[in-house]
Amino acid sequence: MTEPPGHLRIGIVGAGRVGVALGAALMRVGHHVVAASGVSDASQRRAEQFLPGVPLLPVPEVVADVDLALLTVPDDVLPRLVSGLAETGGWQPGRLVAHTSGAHGLGVLAPAAWAGALPMALHPAMTFVGRPEDVDKIDGVAFGVTAPEPVLPVAEALVLEIGGEPIPIADEFRPLYHAALATGANHLVTLVTEAADLLRRAGVGQPERLLGPLLGAALDNGLRLGDAGLTGPVSRGDADTVRTHLDTLAAHAPETLAGYVAMARRTADRAIASGRLAPEDAERLLDVLAARSNGARA
Structure with a gap:
């Protein structure tokens, strides 16, 4: 046919x-x-x-x-x-x-x-x-x-x-295709709801008002610019800010800590690979993340 x-x-x-x-x-x-x-x-x-x-x-x-x-x-x-x-x-x-x-x-x-x-x-x-x-x-x-x-x-x-x-x-790439979609769509919902929960714990009554414009812009940047759309403390190598995040999450939302560390590490990897974060600037940041991954205080 x-x-x-x-x-x-x-x-x-x-x-x-x-x-x-x-x-x-x-x-x-x-x-x-x-x-x-x-x-x-x-x-x-x-x-x-x-x-x-x-x-x-x-x-x-x-x-x-x-x-x-x-x-x-x-x-x-x-x-x-x-x-x-x-x-x-x-x-x-x-x-x-x-x-x-x-x-x-x-x-x-x-x-x-x-x-x-x-x-x-x-x-x-x-x-x-x-x-x-x-x-x-x-x-x-x-x-x-x-x-x-x-x-x-x-x-x-x-x-x-x-x-x-x-x-x-291609037939041989169907599992990879599906993993890509699940990473984008399914994990995105988890990230959004996790961020909303953290804002509620910070006293924000309507977290969607903060997150809607911000995440919409971030999604647009990611789709249009790829890794060039990365922003925030990890992509800048701001180790002290990330350390504060980790300590705060450990105190107020410890169940979110492992996810933050994993995503921060992957963000750092992509920022280094794309040339946005120099390896020497990333060293202290990666040490902070590694310490928390091993269960130590960053």
């Missing part, structure tokens, strides 16, 4: 936040979601809201007579799902099968491919919360797309149809 498909009959396995949002987006451009699976009350409510009129059926029936089986189950469930359907003859030659996992590539779809199905990995680089605006979020979102060369135009066409931007990811 080398040409983009026409209107497809689609079955969605997993009526989670991603599955229903993508299903609704595909329906909006003329494809037909003919069945979905979902057993929890939350899944049933999401399906009713995003996919009205689409029946919820057992998984084998969802994939039995469709042009595209869209698998939107959790990462750890995906291998068992694909292999189980292969054992029961659930995969048909010439049918498209796509998963939305960022962590997996094409290998997890091998049992379906051995049966003649056409595999694709379509991962939206976006968070979904299960609200109607999730469908609109897809417009302009980048998708990490992996598919065999003959199938790649179809995968890219599907993403473009719903307003996404297909970004080809």
Whole structure:
């Protein structure tokens, strides 16, 4: 299959936040979601809201007579799902099968491919919360797309149809791709909430008023300037300021100390590598961080 498909009959396995949002987006451009699976009350409510009129059926029936089986189950469930359907003859030659996992590539779809199905990995680089605006979020979102060369135009066409931007990811780099996104998105939330908690302990009633403009500017600097966007005491080699931070955190929020040290050390490494922090200026700073890492008072 080398040409983009026409209107497809689609079955969605997993009526989670991603599955229903993508299903609704595909329906909006003329494809037909003919069945979905979902057993929890939350899944049933999401399906009713995003996919009205689409029946919820057992998984084998969802994939039995469709042009595209869209698998939107959790990462750890995906291998068992694909292999189980292969054992029961659930995969048909010439049918498209796509998963939305960022962590997996094409290998997890091998049992379906051995049966003649056409595999694709379509991962939206976006968070979904299960609200109607999730469908609109897809417009302009980048998708990490992996598919065999003959199938790649179809995968890219599907993403473009719903307003996404297909970004080809080589199959062997899918885990690295996903680790990069998790580092940026998941760890960012931890950093933001940690900073907000510290401000609350400092008596700030609305930490978002301080953090919103500051973190927005920092994110913009990082995306536009890379390491040249680094600011703050670590990038300047201000060892005494960092020592004060460490002592303060040890006294007031000791659970945050290890994270601060790890991020400060990584920031210092990047500042040195990019030439923003001279190694001789970094020596005292790194000694302060090392002392705290070893459990000593900095």
